[in-house]
Amino acid sequence: MPAPSHAAAPHTVRPAAVTARGWGWRHAGRAKPAVHALDLDISPGERVLLLGPSGAGKSTLLHALAGVLGDTDDDGGAGESDETGSLLVDGGSPRGQRGRAGLMQQDPETQVVLSRVADDVAFGAENLAVPRDAIWPRVHEALADVGLSHLPLDHPTSALSGGQKQRLALAGILAMRPGLILLDEPTANLDPAGVLDVRDAVARCLDKTGATLVVVEHRVSVWKDLVDRIVVLQPGSGASPAVLLEGPPDRVLAEARTMLTAAGVWVPGYVPSTRGRAAEQTPGAGSLLLAAENLAVSRQRPRRKGFRKVPPVPVQEGITAQVRAGQALAVTGPNGAGKSTFALTLAGLLEPVSGAVSATTDLSRGAGITPYQWKAEQLIERIGTVFQEPEHQFVTGKVLDELLFGPRHLGHGEDRVDELLERLRLTHLVDANPYTLSGGEKRRLSVATVLAASPQVLVLDEPTFGQDANTWAELASFLSELLDAGTAVVSVTHDAEFTAALGGTELKLAAAEAVAP
Incomplete structure (x- = not known):
């Protein structure tokens, strides 16, 4: 697929390319693979929305692209995890070039590293050896982009709400300026206004840097106008390829609405019926x-202050x-x-x-x-x-x-x-x-x-x-x-x-x- 053309400022990072050929992954202790026979190409600078039912392996794929899959996968499991086929970022193993991708995980709590807001945002960039005089402008810009600029730089991260920690995790990724941005349910814990704020922050970052984007989100309407392509995964049963369907957002949503709703995808305007009370x-x-x-x-x-509580x-x-x-x-x-x-x-x-x-x-x-x-x-x-x-x-x-x-x-x-x-x-x-x-x-x-x-x-x-x-x-x-x-x-x-x-x-x-x- 040719690289997409976005009206954007000149690239400030080198956008990453993704290639998968027959790639699959089975977690330790699991009989069936999380992902099976994945064939996928993502061009540098392309923006992809990854959909599919719960358990289809979307998070597994993002962790693999970030080079961290398997770090804790075998803990407590019977046997070992199993990888098949190939998954490459810029033609190389993701594990061999950590930092090329920035991953925002489903649980932002796991990504809070330091005790103060600004230090936490700067952490990733510091580990990538970004010059000090370049880090702090990035920190201020990232905090403003995600709607946290009202907080003092020394605000304790432990005092943030779940939604604020989600914004903080995104700010840390934006400050790294990775060539591949991987977002796993980035708006799940946010209030409605915060959902739009975070989406718009991602859009601004992409326009500034030209980075490649892969975002996992169950609700399509938030991201469909920002991405170039929708890729729908199905659970890795081992009997069929991982990709159920793919294509431009409007075409996929128009031609495959029934298939998508059957697969549990939140297509715009669809609310499933429930049993019990109304x-x-x-x-x-x-x-x-x-x-x-x-x-x-x-x-x-x-706390105690002298003899007073x-x-x-x-x-x-x-x-x-x-x-x-x-x-x-x-x-x-x-x-x-x-x-x-x-x-x-x-x-x-x-x-x-x-x-x-x-x-x-x-x-x-x-x-x-x-x-x-x-x-x-x-x-x-x-x-x-x-x-x-x-x-x-x-x-x-x-x-x-x-x-x-x-x-x-x-x-x-x-x-x-x-x-x-x-x-x-x-x-x-x-x-x-x-x-x-x-x-x-x-x-x-x-x-x-x-x-x-x-x-x-x-x-x-x-x-x-x-x-x-x-x-x-x-x-x-x-x-x-x-x-x-x-x-x-x-x-x-x-x-x-x-x-x-x-x-x-x-x-x-x-x-x-x-x-x-």
């Missing part, structure tokens, strides 16, 4: 389980909310507004700065009125929490063991495990290492591990992150059925379609501009 059919209020009264929240701990500065305050049986509560608002911090406080995992979170007798069942003071066993079977980063919940080396861990420690039956595996499309992964799953599979597993303990209240942070349209519909349907059965569901989300599918009420937190994030 928003307009949500029943009346159930019994009160949890109440937040004039709540102030922070992830920081109180100084409370942390709250990220959000004055929150009042109720959680009722059989009802959904959607917590929305911009990145950095304290949504995740509020959810963790509501779930009894963080102590309130002020105000209170109180449980009624219907939920506490003798454990006391304050969830933060409950023992771990009491909390797990009453309030189950799905963290924003799925890896933070994994404690074993096998998918099945993850699902059995909670019920066994609580002395519960294990009869629900098979249902969860089937409903959340994890049955074929029972023997896999959780850390080798795709981002969407990790998210479904993290939800399943909490559901296995049958809590009365379910608190989910970005539950639809990384889901194709089919797995999104299954998850939304399952949660709707739990609501119908009397479970309360609290979800921190930017997903308007998900909020509509579950119904209930919305708690919108305002941007926390006057207080520390």
Whole structure:
């Protein structure tokens, strides 16, 4: 394919070329390959949107192009990983030219290296031996491009929200000026305005540098006008080539809409149907389980100043909310507004700065009125929490063991495990290492591990992150059925379609501009 012609400034980097011939990869401990028989050419400066259902190997391909696939792949797995065919960047092995590509992973938490914002952005460029007098202009430019220029350069990275860390990871890549930019779900944890900000930041970088782009994103509409070509992958069954179809965005979307929706691709204007309640059919209020009264929240701990105990500065305050049986509560608002911090406080995992979170007798069942003071066993079977980063919940080396861990420690039956595996499309992964799953599979597993303990209240942070349209519909349907059965569901989300599918009420937190994030 000839190199695309973009109206751009002269190249400030050398754009990379990608060539794959019969390339495949099987993760350690997995019976089937993640990618099989991939034939693909990407011209220097071309912009490609990589689509496909959850588990189709999109993240695997990006890690391979970055030269980091296999670094941790064999940890905890039975046997070794297996590579077939060839995958080249500029005619050479990706592992032999690390730094040629800049990879933004699905979980930005894994890419935060240093404790201060500016240092973290500069880290990649410093490791590429960029002259010092060139690094700091790049840092300032990258922070402005991703919408973080309002933060002090010494702002602690630990105080950033998940969405802000996503922007920070992108800034670090832009400051490196790589010839190949690899983005894995770059807007998944961002508020709607942030999605457009990040996309536009990428566009500006491409226009300035002429770099080659490969972006993985489930929702097509955000990127289709920025890319030259769509490539759709299918799961690596070993029976058919990896590429299902490819071509210019408008042609692919027009000619293959039915095929794409069947494959779980979020084509523009498509929202899959779900089972269970609809928003307009949500029943009346159930019994009160949890109440937040004039709540102030922070992830920081109180500190001592002499003999005085100084409370942390709250990220959000004055929150009042109720959680009722059989009802959904959607917590929305911009990145950095304290949504995740509020959810963790509501779930009894963080102590309130002020105000209170109180449980009624219907939920506490003798454990006391304050969830933060409950023992771990009491909390797990009453309030189950799905963290924003799925890896933070994994404690074993096998998918099945993850699902059995909670019920066994609580002395519960294990009869629900098979249902969860089937409903959340994890049955074929029972023997896999959780850390080798795709981002969407990790998210479904993290939800399943909490559901296995049958809590009365379910608190989910970005539950639809990384889901194709089919797995999104299954998850939304399952949660709707739990609501119908009397479970309360609290979800921190930017997903308007998900909020509509579950119904209930919305708690919108305002941007926390006057207080520390």
